[in-house]
Amino acid sequence: MGNFIGKSVKRREDARFLRGAGRYTDDIKLPKMTQAAFVRSPYAHAKVLNIDISEAQKADGVVAIYTGQDGCGAYGVPCGWQVNFKNGDTMREPVHPLLAKDKIRHLGEAVAIVVAETLELARDAAELVEVDYEELPAVTDPKKAMEPSAPLVHEEWGDNAAFDWCIGNDRTEVEAALASAHHVTEMEYRNHRVAPNAMEPRSYIADYDINAGKWTLYTSTQNPHLIRLLLCAFVLGIPEHKVRVVSYDVGGGFGSKIYHYTEEALLTWISKEIGRPVKWTSDRSEAFLTDAHGRDHVVHSKMGFDKDGKIVAHLTDEYCAMGAYLSTFAPAVPTYLHGTLFQGVYTTPLIHLNVVAPFTHTVVVDAYRGAGRPEATYLLERIISKAAKEMKMDPADIRFKNFIPPFDGIDEPGYQTQVALQYDSGNYEGVLKRGLEMLGYEDFRKEQTKARKNGKLLGVGISTYIEGCGIAPSAVVGSLGARAGLFEVGHVRVQPTGKVQVFTGTHSHGQGHETVFAQFVADKLGIPMDDIEIEHGDTDQVAFGMGTYGSRSLAVGGSAIIKSVEKVLEKGAKIAAHKLEAAEKDLEYAEGKWTVKGTDKSISFGDVSLTAYVPHDYPEGLEPGLDFSSFYDPSNFTYPFGTHIAVVEVDKDTGKVDLQRFIACDDVGNVMNPMIVDGQIQGGVVQGVGQALLEEVVYDDSGQMITGSYMDYAMPRADDVPMIETDRTVTPCPHNPLGVKGAGEAGAIGSTPAVVNAVVDALSHLGVTDIQMPVTPQRVWKAMQN
């Protein structure tokens, strides 16, 4: 531990946010800027018979109107991950048009865009666009979408499957083991659809500079370089070096701002057509209809046990909705980010998962905080708790019995799973022991028994999760279908005065990179944090990067920065040796200076920096300057893990669930800033609790969304949740220089099944064995009556 690493340093980004001086995209106003409004389909599935823009064109302030008949982005927005059918057939990949041409495939799909002098005038004119539709039957449920009679989302393939994929051991072997198992626990449920709901709606401004022949796109994205690459190489065919993508402050992402959306490509195209900047900011209704959703798996699962409660086999079949098109990373979510975590923290010897991924007449589904791992965790942690009840075992005991034993990944090798991955390091029993201690598990069980006698419904739910973060190396993810590398870039530029600029290809939209990255760079260089600036979110400043998702910023992005810091110190040592007239091997570096060992002869980091840029008395043959960029491609994923425990009381009259305590004991490897890690966990936990208790996107059978506003979609509010009790164990990641694993998604991964387990536990003596999320008072009350 240095001066800053491991300390709860307060965030340097806070001052601007607290003063109302953040720079979110919608805050930017450019000279001569126009505003856009969309005409969106009121149907989920329809033929577009005619679009009449003649009245709208005459409206005040209209600059331009475009429909799908105009030549914008004929190739549509691409998908970035290919998952093929298990028989080897290629994934079905429809064109995802920027504006619908003759067919509507989901509610809210854009059919026209109106550009006007002001937002009000754009909206007024959009009202005057007349569209004739012929409504068609729709399918929104992923399992129903695979029925032979289901309406087709894309006619060309004869059924709705985008792919049909499997992972794990041979299916017949797993089925045989289940057939001879002592006990089999079965579950059927829907891991329902949720909306990410970053508080800042998506916002884009495109600005074409006719003199420079250059575009600038201001966008609320989690990965500016990736957007530039997709926009240039796939959608518009414009030169990458002529496009600058800027993403300053972004008001939350949670996955939903990873993807390259049609609107940002369309605006970029329009800015050149009209020769003026154009802005569009989603309103919340549009966000519900057009931001990529999360989850939506229909699950049927069987887990077999021997007489001692050891898992012998696990077989699951899922239908996982893709939505109307394939979003940027959508195919990876229910496959390589999901099936690969089916080992969980258990020694299950035989595992098989089959995933059918159908198109549905809904907005796309893609990665949402946790992306595939919350769905895997929900399944494993619910089914093992259900099995414990059925086998009359304690839910903690059944877990202890099945845990993979502790391993550090250095002296003990990584753990090879049945589903492709090799875990880096772990101590799963350690976090459960600590979690139970934090709760006072035995005392709670006594209290629960007493409460039941008094007619009170108390329950406790345990979840012991593992997840995979910082997915890499590029060659491996490439072999799994990724169409991009998953390395990161870290650039360290030392100025002549010894001040340091660090450029990262990751992006902060709440995670606090400006603080945390400066903490470890300051420690490694032995200089004050104030001498270090962290730059991100501008492709003209940062050479390249893959952005922030999958809890990768520190594990991958931080490691790239460390590589560059090491290069700075290596070159600095050569300069120092020359200046001190000593051999490099006789120098040591500490607290911002090189010292000749055993003497008081030293030279500071600042003096070496100045020498690098004023190279008069300088090592022969050495280039001037102190400026290094590095690409870091990790050797493996990282695997954070933890135990989450929920305590609930169910109101016996109304069925309302009161979350009384939530305990999170997580292991995210080494911790740079405990305050920020705790904040990430607390926020993630409440998102997971939201899915368990409150949130659900509901489409009716015709594809209308009946939860399209905050009046209908129940987000967790401050009075829905208690304080979140956090603690940690530390099992360092053995394969990256900081020993970190990532903390961004853990909260949302572990929490959901803990809450539902607690509700089922509270009602178990009434014969309740399962309950569909979200666990609303109505569902609970019905379950109690049955």
Add this chain to the structure above:
Amino acid sequence: MQISLTINGKSHSNDIEPRMSLVHYLREVMDLTGTHVGCDTSGCGACTITLDGNAVKSCTLLAVQADGCEIMTIEGMANGEQMHPIQEAFKENHGLQCGFCTPGMVMTAVDILKSNPNPTEEEIRHGLEGNFCRCTGYHNIVKSIQQAAEQLNS
């Protein structure tokens, strides 16, 4: 229509469209972009300001309704370099992550502490129920307001 009002202690007079919302007026006409728009149904609270001392959601008021009123936005909270104790408490307690809901949270906290200088945790949570935060899980926002209360009472 002509409106005259006081924003963060300064008088302003503007000719505006009657249909312009107050938040739109603050952001587009006055360039006070610290007040944010997170929804269109008064559900999220990102646009919360104080109007004559009471927290209101500026997305569901018309600017003309604020004629003659005194408005405080997030930009008016600090005294020059010196942040308000509520702002300080949010920083001290990591009461914000992405920062988008933060101005609304701070302005709501002003209202909570004005009407109840010593709120319990439950009262703070109840007072915040009109404001969404998707990042923090509310834990550190509640702590921030608890600390601000102590600070303001000392």
